[in-house]
Amino acid sequence: xxxxxxxxxxxxxxxxxxxxxxxxxxxxxxxxxxxxxxxxxxxxxxxxxxxxxxxxxxxxxxxxxxxxxxxxxxxxxxxxxxxxxxxxxxxxxxxxxxxxxxxxxxxxxxxxxxxxxxxxxxxxxxxxxxxxxxxxxxxxxxxxxxxxxxxxxxxxxxxxxxxxxxxxxxxxxxxxxxxxxxxxxxxxxxxxxxxxxxxxxxxxxxxxxxxxxxxxxxxxxxxxxxxxxxxxxxxxxxxxxxxxxxxxxxx
Ligand SMILES: [Zn+2]
Ligand SMILES: [Zn+2]
Numbered sequence: 001x002x003x004x005x006x007x008x009x010x011x012x013x014x015x016x017x018x019x020x021x022x023x024x025x026x027x028x029x030x031x032x033x034x035x036x037x038x039x040x041x042x043x044x045x046x047x048x049x050x051x052x053x054x055x056x057x058x059x060x061x062x063x064x065x066x067x068x069x070x071x072x073x074x075x076x077x078x079x080x081x082x083x084x085x086x087x088x089x090x091x092x093x094x095x096x097x098x099x100x101x102x103x104x105x106x107x108x109x110x111x112x113x114x115x116x117x118x119x120x121x122x123x124x125x126x127x128x129x130x131x132x133x134x135x136x137x138x139x140x141x142x143x144x145x146x147x148x149x150x151x152x153x154x155x156x157x158x159x160x161x162x163x164x165x166x167x168x169x170x171x172x173x174x175x176x177x178x179x180x181x182x183x184x185x186x187x188x189x190x191x192x193x194x195x196x197x198x199x200x201x202x203x204x205x206x207x208x209x210x211x212x213x214x215x216x217x218x219x220x221x222x223x224x225x226x227x228x229x230x231x232x233x234x235x236x237x238x239x240x241x242x243x244x245x246x247x248x249x250x251x
Contacts, residue, residue, distance in 0.1 A: 001026040001129070001149040001249050003175065004046050006039045008241035010181045010193075010215035011063050013038040017243035019063035020215060022156065022177065026149045026251075029053050029127035033145055033156055040067040040074075042243055049074055050083060054126045056119075056133075057090040058158030059142035060097050065090070068110065069102045075113040085115040089126065089133075091141040092118050119143050134169045136160035137191050144169050150251015155208065159215060161191040162198055170206035174249055177241065178202060179215035180225050196225040200232020214241035 002025045007018030019036025023046060030047055031054045043052075057065045068088065075083045088094065095116045099109030121143070123132045132146040138159045146155045146169050155170035157163075157178040170176045181193035188195070194202070196213055203211040213229055216222055222240050229238050 001147070001152060001154070001251070003154055003247040003249070005212075005214070005241050005243055005245045006032075006042050006046065007034075007036050007243055008214040008216060009038075009063075009243075010179065010217035012218070013063075014216075014218035017216075018042050019066075020058075021067070023047065024129065024147055024154070027128040029129070031056065031126055031129060031147075033147070034058055034064040034158075035067045035071065036063040037066045040070050045244070049078070050080060052086060055086065055088045055090075055114075056126070056131065056145060057088065057094060058145065058156070059138060059140050060091055060094060061140065061159065062101075064159070065094070065098065066101060068098050068114065072102065072110045072113045082112070085111075085113060087117055087126070088114045089117045089119050089124070089131075091143070093141075132169060134165045136166050137163040139192065146170070146173060150249075152249040152251055154249065155206070157194070157199075157202075157215075159193060161193060163202070167202055167205045170202065170208050172207055174209040175212060175247055176203050176206065176208035176210070177212050177214050180213040180229065181215050181217050181220075183220050183224050184228055196227070196229035197232040200229040200234040200238065203236065203238075204232060204234040208236065210237045210239065210247075212239050212241050212247075216241065
């Protein structure tokens with residue numbers, strides 16, 4: 001399977017990246033993990049506007065889901081529209097929340113374009129992918145994902161504070177996309193986000209392959225995030241996520 005990082009900017013878009021969005025491709029099937037603000041634009045550098053086959057939303061903070069609203073316009077009103085309804089695996093409140101964001105009545109909301117499937121912890125199939133969703137530690141209902149195909153796996157933390165569930169989810173994953181929103185300081189709130197060091201500690205506990213630090217917040221120094229991660233006891237390779245980066249995981 002192939003991973004393309006569309007957006008990796010934490011909490012809001014930055015000058016060089018939209019908010020969270022990751023494209024996974026295998027056997028001609030294209031799935032997005034998260035669809036944060038700005039990502040619909042950058043996505044078109046990599047695939048056609050109509051080429052998305054499924055979407056998984058980790059949680060309903062704007063920086064992870066909001067571009068579903070403009071994508072409703074694409075699927076409904078483009079010269080090729082209306083297109084078939086697209087499966088969107090998302091927390092329970094997604095239909096109501098996204099309809100409100102768009103300014104639509106709850107019925108039909110965005111459901112003419114999207115087939116919302118309620119997420120719950122467990123394993124499900126999306127096209128050729130096996131997806132595991134696990135609850136992580138964030139103030140709203142939030143799922144980390146593990147996506148497997150052809151014997152290879154990618155784990156994605158979503159937004160989370162320290163989480164034993166995340167270590168399980170990422171156990172032995174070839175590539176671990178882990179958020180590193182915070183830099184170390186005296187006043188970081190608990191149960192919200194991770195520092196680079198904590199991301200590396202989770203990767204070490206999970207015995208993951210490559211650690212890719214993501215959800216990088218523009219007001220932080222990426223050098224500092226990377227330096228802190230180097231002190232997390234993880235022996236594998238550590239990289240910073242970058243919009244446009246590709247990773248090929250051969251099956
Ligand atoms: Zn976020
Ligand atoms: Zn969040």
